[in-house]
Amino acid sequence: MTVCLESLGPDAARPYVDLASPEHPCLIDAAHLVDERFGVVNIPNSIWIDEAGIIVRPAEPAWPNAPDVPVDDSASDAAATPPGRMGEMMAAASQIVTDRAPYVAALRDWVAKGADSEFALAPADVIARSGARGLDESTAAAEFELARHLYGQGDIESARLHFREAHRLAPDNWTYKRQAWSIEPSALEGPMARFWQGPLPGAEADWAYEGDWVTDAEAGGISNYYPRFKP
Amino acid sequence: MLLSGPSVSAEEFERGTGWAIRPEGACRGDVCVPLKVKPKGTGVDIAAVAGELGMPIVRHSSDLAVLGPASLGGRALTTAEAPELVLPDFDGEEFDLRSLRGQKVVLVAWSPY
Numbered sequence: 211m212t213v214c215l216e217s218l219g220p221d222a223a224r225p226y227v228d229l230a231s232p233e234h235p236c237l238i239d240a241a242h243l244v245d246e247r248f249g250v251v252n253i254p255n256s257i258w259i260d261e262a263g264i265i266v267r268p269a270e271p272a273w274p275n276a277p278d279v280p281v282d283d284s285a286s287d288a289a290a291t292p293p294g295r296m297g298e299m300m301a302a303a304s305q306i307v308t309d310r311a312p313y314v315a316a317l318r319d320w321v322a323k324g325a326d327s328e329f330a331l332a333p334a335d336v337i338a339r340s341g342a343r344g345l346d347e348s349t350a351a352a353e354f355e356l357a358r359h360l361y362g363q364g365d366i367e368s369a370r371l372h373f374r375e376a377h378r379l380a381p382d383n384w385t386y387k388r389q390a391w392s393i394e395p396s397a398l399e400g401p402m403a404r405f406w407q408g409p410l411p412g413a414e415a416d417w418a419y420e421g422d423w424v425t426d427a428e429a430g431g432i433s434n435y436y437p438r439f440k441p
Numbered sequence: 442m443l444l445s446g447p448s449v450s451a452e453e454f455e456r457g458t459g460w461a462i463r464p465e466g467a468c469r470g471d472v473c474v475p476l477k478v479k480p481k482g483t484g485v486d487i488a489a490v491a492g493e494l495g496m497p498i499v500r501h502s503s504d505l506a507v508l509g510p511a512s513l514g515g516r517a518l519t520t521a522e523a524p525e526l527v528l529p530d531f532d533g534e535e536f537d538l539r540s541l542r543g544q545k546v547v548l549v550a551w552s553p554y
Contacts, residue, residue, distance in 0.1 A: 211549070212551060264523065337514070351509045352498070356499055
């Protein structure tokens with residue numbers, strides 16, 4: 211099953227769903243309940259649940275059955291890189307590390323072997339490996355929900371205030387950041403518009419947030435954007 | 442969970458937080474937390490229960506506040522039992538994760554941004 215984390219509601223994601231024409235349950239989570247209840251902090255993430263309704267792997271990066279895209283260190287390929295922020299985004303994205311092969315192999319192993327799979331974790335390990343949820347993270351979740359509600363009411367400035375608090379309290383939560391950044395004005399049009407997630411060129415002083423996708427991804431180390439697959 | 446007042450029904454509390462209020466306390470899966478303040482009738486004193494479950498209350502104004510998720514144990518999950526999850530599909534029909542019992546489930550979270 212897939213769950214779309216989208217505070218703007220189903221219409222914002224419908225073109226992708228229509229294109230994919232899924233045969234599995236395909237749901238919309240405008241309230242980000244999956245973040246709150248399962249500890250999702252980035253996408254794509256998956257949770258494995260067995261036939262009895264027991265989680266055997268908590269939220270972690272999840273990948274389709276496709277080859278890993280090699281990390282691109284070719285800073286010299288300037289001719290192919292767009293100028294400005296778009297170029298910075300592409301350069302940063304090319305450095306992201308994924309573990310598609312081990313993840314897919316583990317998933318196939320669990321599908322075949324169930325509880326006998328080495329990748330099906332014991333309940334204590336599932337809990338221990340689930341994301342941090344101290345008072346700061348819980349408060350961040352509440353701030354994020356307030357922000358969503360206020361945005362839906364049209365009170366954008368108040369929404370931004372609470373989104374900023376959510377980001378401050380849970381700096382490792384990329385879903386809180388990217389949802390907020392993605393609904394700000396973009397310098398792009400079309401399907402890539404919502405990936406801009408940063409200040410408009412020449413209007414950097416008007417950007418409502420402390421961070422943006424490029425700055426925050428680079429600050430944490432691009433290679434750390436997704437935690438590595440841990441069997 | 443958006444708050445509309447100082448108390449809610451037990452059903453509303455469970456729907457909003459995933460925690461069921463039972464005689465033995467606040468329960469989620471196989472974890473139950475005894476409550477010092479017992480619910481009166483069918484009403485749940487939000488401030489009292491929130492304090493015991495480590496749930497923050499964040500206010501925007503005098504009439505707008507949100508109850509955050511529990512922070513017991515310091516991890517997102519307090520139990521390996523999958524939380525309740527009922528969400529609409531893209532046609533607006535509600536779907537319950539529990540309807541998939543008996544099958545292995547890979548829940549994939551994604552976004553169009």
